[in-house]
Amino acid sequence: MKIKAKVYVLGDNIDTDQIIPAQYLNLVPTIKSEYDKLGSYAMAGLPETAIPFVDSATGKSPYGIMIAGRNFGCGSSREHAPVALGAAGCKAVIAESYARIFFRNSVATGEVYPFETPVSLVSEFKTGDEAELDVGSGTLMRLSDGKVFPLKSLGAVAPVVEAGGMFGYARKVGMIKS
Amino acid sequence: MKMTITEKILARAAGLDCVKPGDNIWVNVDVLLTHDVCGPGTIGIFHREFGKDAKVFSKEGVVIIPDHYIFTADEKAHRNVDILREFVKAQGLPYFYEPGTPSYCGVCHLGLPQHGHVRPGEVIIGTDSHTCSHGALGAFSTGVGNTDAGFVMGTGKMLVKVPETIRFVLNGRKPDYISAKDMILRIIGDIGVDGAMYCAMEFTGDAVRDLSIDERITICNMAVEAGAKNGIIPPDEKTFEYVRSRTDKAFVPVYGDDGAPVMKEYVYDVSEFVPCVAKPHIPSNYAAARDCSDVVIDRAYIGSCTGGKLDDMIMAASVLAGRKVKAETLIVPATMEIADAMKTVKIGGKSLVDIFEAAGCAPIPPPSCAACLGGPVDTFGRTHGSEVVISTTNRNFIGRMGSKNAPIYLASPLTAAASAVTGRITDPRDI
Ligand code: SF4
8 A cells, every 4th residue: 555645754752742732632533523522623832933733723633644753752651642643643653663552552453554764754755745655565766756764663562563553453354253 | 481570470371481672472461450541441341242141250359440530520521421331240350549538549550569569579460660669679560551451351461572672780879869760761861762672671670679668669560661571570578668667468479590691781880970950851861950950840749650759759758857948849748547647757857748848839639540541631730731740750741741832851859859949950969
């Protein structure tokens, strides 16, 4: 699968309070209208000087791919974080490394692909650049000049990602009945 | 093969003789903890995946402790507690610490051990990152999201990757002005917020054995601030005494093998530690409190699962006894048990509650997470402007206590109280 989208670029240690501030945790992700609302608040905790991640008119993000540095998603276990990104229309995060709960929640929910990179790509892109993610081969192409960056393989979680999340995987391996 | 305590607990929970770091195993979960912020979503996933008539894996194994958004006019927050209430009724769950009733207990990570749900050697999964706190009693305990929790709720099982262990050996005699908070802030300052990513942080040594259970909880609570999967302290007589005073349920403690290999070992002498803070906006931004004495504070906040325990209150009161605060000082006990004890525990003949009142602290609100994570706009103690806060909580990310413009300094109860007295960041030795 290939995902062609604009990228949104962030630095190191982007915590879950920036991804979805705590005041919006009264929204329940499994209720459809509140799921959409969470999307409209994605990255609302970024400093006011940041480029808005979500278009306030549509409640969706024009950025389908997030590029970040180390320890993306550190802090709380709130699944609202990958859900907010997914609900906003973001398909993948490409970071140098992740906080484990965010990574796990991304995989378990199937909301966003959490790819890691061998070296930071933060300086290779700026917000608004176009890129194409090849999920199958694990590469990211910068469309302006066609330069291709390799991503780390998803490793042990690849089967879970392929199954669409934790429940799909558990059914596939027979841990729960379908 | 020799195994660490974390590996041994996971092996036992998976029914295996031996596991090693990196193995992906299915473990049986003893306790699933959830609260008002993540419980409704977990329940939503549980019913979506297992059907509307599905039953939880174990009635005793699902513990629900609402604590985050309790004292607020926010309608959705109330709706969320209603969702929990209905679920508990439909499932017949015995352990629901319901707001507005005598069973309400306050912050989940202290309610869980105080009500006997944490036992050495067991596996605890919670929908909250600070679930790692319970390693203080020798359990494997970690935080997950709603989807994993919904899965556990239906199956009692969880897919776990066995973490590598990093061992922290804390030796030496702890000076009176040092608390567990200074120890863990120092460690996080040294290794960074991703220094223990995906790992187990194991804390041993004389200085850890000397700590009270409350203080051990402070250390394990903040393991997640270094990126760890779990924090753990080998159980000992103190652990058993605490657990036995709270539950009759039998448990089998687990110990690591002598000489079990670990990924890395750090050795500290705590007698050299100094009172410290984590400066804004990240818990690893370590500084000696004395080096921040020019920072004027607007508010001291003493509360949360990290810094709102009885020992934290005793430490704060020991500093505030006979003194007056210069900065606004908010005291939020984490649980009802702690709030009650603050009326009876005395220093110099005065109860903690009286000491705080005489010192000029704000009236003490009922227990909850309160301003630790900001929350709805009417949350007690939430920041709204550019207040400079010194706080005994565990995170100081931008906006964590509400306002993006309010810088937060994390500190021990001793340092927070000393700073409240002078109105600037103050080493407790300097008042
Ligand atoms: S007190 Fe703070 S850190 Fe602890 S559970 Fe509540 S919000 Fe989380």
